Amino acid sequence: MEKRTDRRVRKTKAQLRAGLASLMKEKNVNDITVKELVEAVDINRSTFYLHYTDIRNMLESVEHEMLEEIEDLIRDHPIGLNENTFLFIADLFSILETNKDLCAALIGPTGDMAFIYKIEKIIRENSMKALTPYFLTALDDLKYSYDFCLNGCFGLVKSWLLNNGSETPEHMAKLTYHMVMNSMQAFYNHIPEKRRPR
Numbered sequence: 001m002e003k004r005t006d007r008r009v010r011k012t013k014a015q016l017r018a019g020l021a022s023l024m025k026e027k028n029v030n031d032i033t034v035k036e037l038v039e040a041v042d043i044n045r046s047t048f049y050l051h052y053t054d055i056r057n058m059l060e061s062v063e064h065e066m067l068e069e070i071e072d073l074i075r076d077h078p079i080g081l082n083e084n085t086f087l088f089i090a091d092l093f094s095i096l097e098t099n100k101d102l103c104a105a106l107i108g109p110t111g112d113m114a115f116i117y118k119i120e121k122i123i124r125e126n127s128m129k130a131l132t133p134y135f136l137t138a139l140d141d142l143k144y145s146y147d148f149c150l151n152g153c154f155g156l157v158k159s160w161l162l163n164n165g166s167e168t169p170e171h172m173a174k175l176t177y178h179m180v181m182n183s184m185q186a187f188y189n190h191i192p193e194k195r196r197p198r
Helices: 002-024 034-041 045-051 055-076 083-098 100-107 113-134 136-162 169-190
Strands: none
Touching: 002 034, 002 045, 002 055, 002 100, 034 045, 045 055, 055 083, 055 113, 083 100, 083 136, 083 169, 100 113, 100 136, 113 136, 136 169
């Protein structure tokens, strides 16, 4: 009975998320009402209020779940100059694929840029922590090189999501990984030989 209830809850939340993603493509989240969301997905308002207090609370809950997934990925595959970075990127694209409609809505013109900044902050902090020991002699330049990589990756993700790219998450992960590693190699080559990490 409990498993059936859990399955029903997951299905209801999935319907609400899909409905919210669809509405967010057309209007700002602050302009979406509970009434129009539940009507769009054919769910009772009372059912909505079993899980969330309002639309903003729902969005924050969904975003929090996604941020936790990303933090779990970093714990499972610590970012660094090794294969863990690829595993992290591959799993990240799997999360994006699973939540593709909602992620596209979040980074679209009526989305929630604050959420994007939170993701960037988590990845930046962990990446810089991992990379700093390798580039102690060029930390100022490392910050700029990293921002170049991060913004390039975000642009790639944005293009894939908003253009509803048909490429698989595996393909996008490999492309992203090679671009990141090539960029880091270019940064390493930029450092004068006498200042390069040993």
